[in-house]
Amino acid sequence: MSDWIDIAALSDIPRRGARVVKTHLGCVAVFRTGADDVFALNNACPHKGGPLSEGIVHGNAVTCPLHNWVISLETGQAQGADEGQVATYPAQVKEGRILLDKSVLVSRTPA
């Protein structure tokens, strides 16, 4: 069962930027795209653990600041020739507020 909680205002995240949410599972990066869509992914690149929240957002993808891996924000899949997967979390925007699913972020045991 999903349990949506209010994280922040959409305006707290700059367009084509990201902010971090601390969880028991590690940091989750919440991205805002140029089209004001919001995605939540683990803040670690599958390659060498680079901080994706500090990467450049383009379209619905982010480029890792360490080695330029391109990660799809929708699926968490590494794009192009690279292979890897970032965990993604449900996120939505309602009335200008960003909601994340607490049941996924808080209670899930680390894999």
Place this chain on the structure above:
Amino acid sequence: MGSWTPHKLKLGVSGCPRNCAEATCKDIGVVCVDSGYQISIGGAAGMDVRETELLVQVATEAEVIDVIKAVTQLYRENARYLDRIYKWMNKVGLDWIKERVVDDLAERTALVARFEVSQDIYRHDPWAEHAAKQAQSYRPVADLALEAAE
């Protein structure tokens, strides 16, 4: 940093009298000794090789900083373009510099104040302003780790 001077201005600071930083052949040199700090000026180690001449010995670090600022400002205000401190010193004399920087404390304070004016533009740190206003936007937007796991 950033202030214009008639010629390049090299400084050396040695932490002890062994003088490993070779402060005695710089434009301004400081050698730390048991009883304080020896400030000497007018050295060179290029086309001309010159040893610095003792300007003053002071007891505290704050005085060192003030004296160096004052000497630098006096040099900035009075030396001809392309005169290193040792060339300028040959023209005006070390005593003339001492009178203004060492003996006349009011003059020293005024020189320091004028040097600070030349510095305040270069000490402007745009990131400090940005951080004062926007530091929050770089912190985690929420901390769910504080929530008890169910």
